[in-house]
Amino acid sequence: MRYVVTSRNAAAESVYGLVRAVLGGEIPLRIRCWDGSEAGPPDAPVRLVLRRRRALRRLVWAPNELGIARCFVSGDLDVESDFFESLSHLERVVGSQSGTLDVDGAVKWDVIKTGLRLRAFGLPPKPPAEEIRLGGRLHSKRRDAEAISHHYDVGNDFYALVLGPSMTYSCAVWGEGVTSLEEAQTAKVDLVARKLGLREGMRVLDVGCGWGTFVIHAAREYGARAVGVTLSQAQADFARKRVAEEGLSDLVEIRVQDYRDVRDGPYDAISSIGMAEHVGQSMLPTYAKALYDLLKPEGRLLNHAISRKAGVPGRTTDKTSFINRYVFPDGELEPVSVMAGAIEEAGFEIRDVEALREHYALTLRAWVANLEEHWQDAVRLTSEGRARVWRLYMAASALTFERGSIGVNQVLAVKTSDKGKSGFPRTRTALLS
Template identity: 50%
Template sequence: MASTPSFKIADVVADLTRGGMPLRFTAYDGSAAGPEDAEIGLELVNQRGLQYLVTAPGDLGLARAYVAGDLLVHGEHPGNPYEVMQKLKDHTKFRAPTPGELVTIVRGLGLSNLKPPPPPPQEHLPRWRRMMEGVRHSMSRDAEAIAHHYDVSNAFYRHVLGPSMAYTCAVYPTAEATLEEAQAEKFDLVARKLDLQPGQRLLDVGCGWGGMVIHAAREYGVKALGVTLSRQQAEWAKQAIDDAGLGDLAEVRHLDYREVLESDFDAVSSIGLTEHIGIANYPSYFAFLRDKLKPEGRLLNHSITRHTNKPTRTGAVIDRYVFPDGELTGSGRMITEAQDAGLEVMHSENLRHHYAMTLRDWNRNLVDNWDECVAEVGLGTARVWGLYMAACRVGFERNEVQLHQVLAVRTAADGSDGFALRPTWGS
């Protein structure tokens, strides 16, 4: 039998909140906190949800309760809890309880609530458990981490990402541009920065569902090879290449980028891979890509970044539910590592606002296709995606994370780099 707390749950939440509760918080014991006329609310519906909050305080406990359906959002669609994320970010900071308060809370909530329930099935093992099962960023562990996130369901990704099947920051030529227009512009901006020409050879590492490979082959007449650690992505990309009639120019392999044997490429694109490889591996990563280029060959590295005075490892929620083993650092670190590997960095661009807009549109797609997404992957996984994308959107809007494209070249022995005196790729 579930134990009933001896005092009101909402009172505990309110007492530990600094700046006022911007939402209406209600709990299964009938207690409530926050403004009664608030348009957005959170409802704790059962004891398991309380146990999640008590045993994993902070973001992880909230995420567990939300994913499991024990913490409900009112006034917003579960596929896009953006306003909840905004309000919590703007107005609410939870302070740590004093030792005396902690004793009172434990006694009041009951000892049974200190036993952590099993986490939702969507949650990956914690870092320390993964360390026991494999070396961080080994090929086998990277393959497992990628499969956790990307081998969910191609149909699900099609609903969320749209026809482009591009799961990286888009580039909006105008504020009114559609997601598909912005994804096409992203691939074309990469192609222009790489100065792709008919007959050249492109290597796209971490190619996803093959969007860059297909764009380069179709629009620029480039012979393009893409590699991905996700089997489902590779299968989708191969079919998309066949459907487009590009089999003579484009190829996607289910392969770790470190296993690519070919070299002398005119260009290398890396769109959304660097977040997964580990900062300690940057020297070998950039050196490997440099060695794949011919003299005057260009590298475009497109990656989420974070200020270097912030932790490099992602938080517990992102690490366990979204990107296991992911790491972020600043664009300056990437530029330094690329230069130390013998590349000449020619240009860097921050597309932070574009990623916030991209996440906005992915959230909209999730909401518009909610029933189909839930049928495909289950309600818990659909909630994970709505929560993570809305929270990340706020992060990009608040400049907590950024998105940088860094353009570099393998300079020839005589110092030539093949660049014009000024950039030629336009906006």
């Protein structure tokens, strides 16, 4: 593929050649640099802008996914082409499983020479303010609360722009005839309610209740008495306001509480929707046993969680992971077999597993569209860096779901009675009716 260089000695020529050498020349790319120079095919589908020389220093000190994320979040690097298409082409970097650029000795020497010529070496730039590194014991109650606060306490108004009126931050269900995000999220919470067999007067616990969408649906549509727990004060404040506005305060209680501290069982049903990713593999036995102990005999658990493929190492706790430093600190994705195994070992009987991978890709694309449509408001409500974090995270995640690298599953389980009774209907059709 031929490319154009605006000036023989311009920065873009050197950067363009270096990028092609490092990435094997496989990305149809055009680059514009801080000095106004450009290189690469004019019609390339990927158009990157290095707004500051500092971007190169970031990559010198972190030649991996984290370095690229720091460039984008800080605004040192921008994408002027279609964001999804560009990320798709750049997946060898952004979605790399190794996380670090793997180059041979000759290319490394070229990197050094180019860096010297472009004055890219120096002390490491300070990471963007949106980056976090947690301290303390992994998955202690204090550290988990800090991790949740980092992700969720960025402003309810910001989340409202991204999530839409449902304020539901998990995979929607896009059934036949469903065209809007709001319809798809309503379909999801109703699917959970039906799988749990909710009826009037039943007592249901929602672990990681978010902004209260499921507990409100369970109370309003099924007459259930619902308790929602979250570690986010901002979420709890918002959820309580919604509950009051719906006139459901006599049926719904919202608590700021760790699932390990819930002691007021038994419950007839428990939902955990998009929360188990924060638990961590080492804590899965504790998590599953705590929920088992809170249920009545014949009580049901619906565990809705993102999963990774078996045999593929988890990346979210990797120190070079964008997700770990900027989005979900300490989050861990486990294969559905590991999650199901922990649930079974706690004493549950698994009755149904449903994969919703393609649904999450559609959900994420809808969230990205909302963010892009309300970009200026999102920046005003948080920061440009925070808005950039969410745009990169959601778009890259959508592509990852579409590729099948990760999935999302609803595992439905029951605490059988001493006599082995489950209370389940004989068919799946009857279960969902």
